Amino acid sequence: MENQSIITIEKLVKRFPMGKDSFTALKNINLKFGTGEFTGLIGPSGSGKTTLLNILGSLDVPTEGTVHVLGKSIGKLSTKEAAQLRKESLGFIFQSYNLLVVHTVFENVEFPLLLLKYSKSVRYKMVMDALEWVGLTEKVHSKPPQLSGGECQRVAIARAMVKKPSLVLADEPTANLDAVNSHHILKTMETLNRELNTTFIFATHDEKVISYLRRKIYLLDGRVDKDEIITPQKSVAQ
Amino acid sequence: MKLAIKLAYRNLIGAGLRTWLNVIVLSFSFVVIIWLKGIMSGWDYQAKTDMTNWEIGGGQYWQENYDPLDPFTLLDSHAPIPAELQPEIDAGGVVPMLIVQGTIFPEGRMQAVNIKGIKPDQKIFKIPTQKLDTATDAIPAVIGAMMARNSRLKIGDLLTLRWRDANSTFDAADIVIVDIFSSNVPAAELSQVYMALDKLQEMMLLPDEATTLTFGESKENRSEISGWTLKTKAMLTKQVDEMIKTKSAGQTILFAILLLLAMLAIFDTQVLSIFRRQKEIGTYIALGYTRGQVVGLFTVEGTMHAVLAAIVSMIYGMPFLLWQAKVGWTMPVDASEFGMAMAQTLYPVYSIGLVASTVIVVTLTTAVVSYLPSRKIAKMNPTEALRGKLQ
Structure with missing residues (x-):
């Protein structure tokens, strides 16, 4: 299940201008990710995990090196092509949920499908399915301010998963949640990963998230410090 | 476009009081502009009709x-x-x-x-x-x-x-x-x-x-008669046309002030929206919108104020405008002193063209005013926007 490579990173360098100088956030990163992975980019603040996630999500471009996501070279994509990639194949989950506050739960989850121009009946079915995955069918007409943090993040997961993307990028998804909600969210994502064979890549330093990962990539000062694949036995041991 | 309209509508309705305040100010502009233009049309119609009936015939x-x-x-x-x-x-x-x-x-x-x-x-x-x-x-x-x-x-x-x-x-x-x-x-x-x-x-x-x-009125294309000068109705009412044109130019300044006030509110709302909704902008981009599409969404959102204002104007403006067309507007000063055909009470005349042109002009102006601040989005870094960082 996890053998087909969907992301290839070669000699990736990312620099940000800082006045007259520049700050190098990522230094010579070489990685490959396969289909159905449940992987984490782990590291302290400033280690470059969010920068890497942004590049994988085609929200940013490499300064040097190449990044291929689902066969597309991120650095060579036009704005429109990058948007197309995100729209069709990527799902995002953010630390602060980033839900559209004036929209209902249904409308938030429906949004990616509207962009993909699905018919109303198909949208309805897909949204309800997604809400069922995360256990929020009863909150379909609620708006984000009426939901708890855990519920908001479950809506965000449903929104990321509703179009059944090949890749979901989650940036500190449990940072604003308590332990119970964190585990609930992680269990949901793990289930979806297994059932839909979607690749999940997390940027995190949360131990709760780390305990669920099947592959752990430790970043330190913009470099890959350790790339650890957890075998089932090891996972059980954990 | 359909999606942008749908989203813009949801966003506007979701914004609640802020939207309705702008809409009410803009609808006020609609009603006043249509009423004043109607008064001018009514005056033009009345002046020419009265001149025809009492002074110049056909x-x-x-x-x-x-x-x-x-x-x-x-x-x-x-x-x-x-x-x-x-x-x-x-x-x-x-x-x-x-x-x-x-x-x-x-x-x-x-x-x-x-x-x-x-x-x-x-x-x-x-x-x-x-x-x-x-x-x-x-x-x-x-x-x-x-x-x-x-x-x-x-x-x-x-x-x-x-x-x-x-x-x-x-x-x-x-x-x-x-x-x-x-x-x-x-x-x-x-x-x-x-x-x-x-x-x-x-x-x-x-x-x-x-x-x-x-x-x-019956005969047109009259021939010239020796020793007599033909004065057509258009020639004889030219003075009225010129007077109405002069008055309309003066009114345009009032319209501009009214529109300016309404547009200031829209502009302010747009600037505030873009300032406050950076995370939302980042989210749209992350979900698959291009920056251009987000600019379009915000422009449609701003422009929709004019559409909602037109609807609100119909609700309270139409009864007012129809009532005015019935009872007219009586001038507080003696109209006979004006030296031209002008009734003491003017009855506004509204044509479809007048209403349509007003709606189009106000909507286009709103679209431009909505677009100007939205251009900032095109320069935004989506990763910064996602974090809600001010740019």
């Missing part, structure tokens, strides 16, 4: 020396009525009018007037000329309400009229006011005394002569 032939702005020309502004028009005159399609100068002495005061000889049985003007057939010892005369008010004359008043005939001999006779009409047309009323054409021709020793020949 157009005129002027004796070639006649210049209404130069009283000295009246002495020579008369000529025999052209024979080719006689059948039309007999049928009532053309009304000859002889205009000469005279002096009346109301309450012992001397007042210069134009004496207008007109056929009592004419049907082109609304002037009650049939009253000129009244049998009295004095010469029956009809005057307008503005003149009656200024000269303090009323029906039944007897006064002396002095004139100078074709041989330059002064003569005088008594006239009696048999009717007073109200027309809204100062040129038809102020210092004008109407009497029977035959009588005036006899007094002036100018049998079968006239100064103007007014025709009804």
Whole structure:
């Protein structure tokens, strides 16, 4: 299940201008990710995990090196092509949920499908399915301010998963949640990963998230410090 | 586009009070602009209709020396009525009018007037000329309400009229006011005394002569007649058009101020929206929108204020505008002092073109004002926007 490579990173360098100088956030990163992975980019603040996630999500471009996501070279994509990639194949989950506050739960989850121009009946079915995955069918007409943090993040997961993307990028998804909600969210994502064979890549330093990962990539000062694949036995041991 | 409209609508409705405040301000602009433009259209319509009914008919032939702005020309502004028009005159399609100068002495005061000889049985003007057939010892005369008010004359008043005939001999006779009409047309009323054409021709020793020949609406493309100048209705109402144009230009400044106030509110809302909703902008981009599409979304959102304002305007503006069209707007000052055809009460006239052009202009202006601040989004870094970092 996890053998087909969907992301290839070669000699990736990312620099940000800082006045007259520049700050190098990522230094010579070489990685490959396969289909159905449940992987984490782990590291302290400033280690470059969010920068890497942004590049994988085609929200940013490499300064040097190449990044291929689902066969597309991120650095060579036009704005429109990058948007197309995100729209069709990527799902995002953010630390602060980033839900559209004036929209209902249904409308938030429906949004990616509207962009993909699905018919109303198909949208309805897909949204309800997604809400069922995360256990929020009863909150379909609620708006984000009426939901708890855990519920908001479950809506965000449903929104990321509703179009059944090949890749979901989650940036500190449990940072604003308590332990119970964190585990609930992680269990949901793990289930979806297994059932839909979607690749999940997390940027995190949360131990709760780390305990669920099947592959752990430790970043330190913009470099890959350790790339650890957890075998089932090891996972059980954990 | 459909999606942008759908999202913009959701966002606007979701924004609640802020949206409705903007919409109400903008709808106020809609209603005021349509009302004021309607008043101008109403005035234009009323002025031309009144001039047609009381002063110019469907157009005129002027004796070639006649210049209404130069009283000295009246002495020579008369000529025999052209024979080719006689059948039309007999049928009532053309009304000859002889205009000469005279002096009346109301309450012992001397007042210069134009004496207008007109056929009592004419049907082109609304002037009650049939009253000129009244049998009295004095010469029956009809005057307008503005003149009656200024000269303090009323029906039944007897006064002396002095004139100078074709041989330059002064003569005088008594006239009696048999009717007073109200027309809204100062040129038809102020210092004008109407009497029977035959009588005036006899007094002036100018049998079968006239100064103007007014025709009804029916015949267009009239031919030139030697010794007479053709004045079409468009030429005779040109002054009204120019006056309305001048007034409209003045109104445009008021419209601009109204729109400016509304647009300031929209602009402010847009700037605030982009400032406050950076995370949302980042989210749209992350979910698959291009920055251009987000600019489009925010522009549509701003523009939709105008659409909602048009709907709100219909709710409270339409009853107001229809009520105004029925009861009119009475001016607080005496309209007769304005020197042109203007009723004391103006009835606004709204055309589909007027409403449509107002809606289009306001909507386009709103679109431009919404777009200007939205351009900032195109320069945003989506990763910074996602974090809600100010850019």
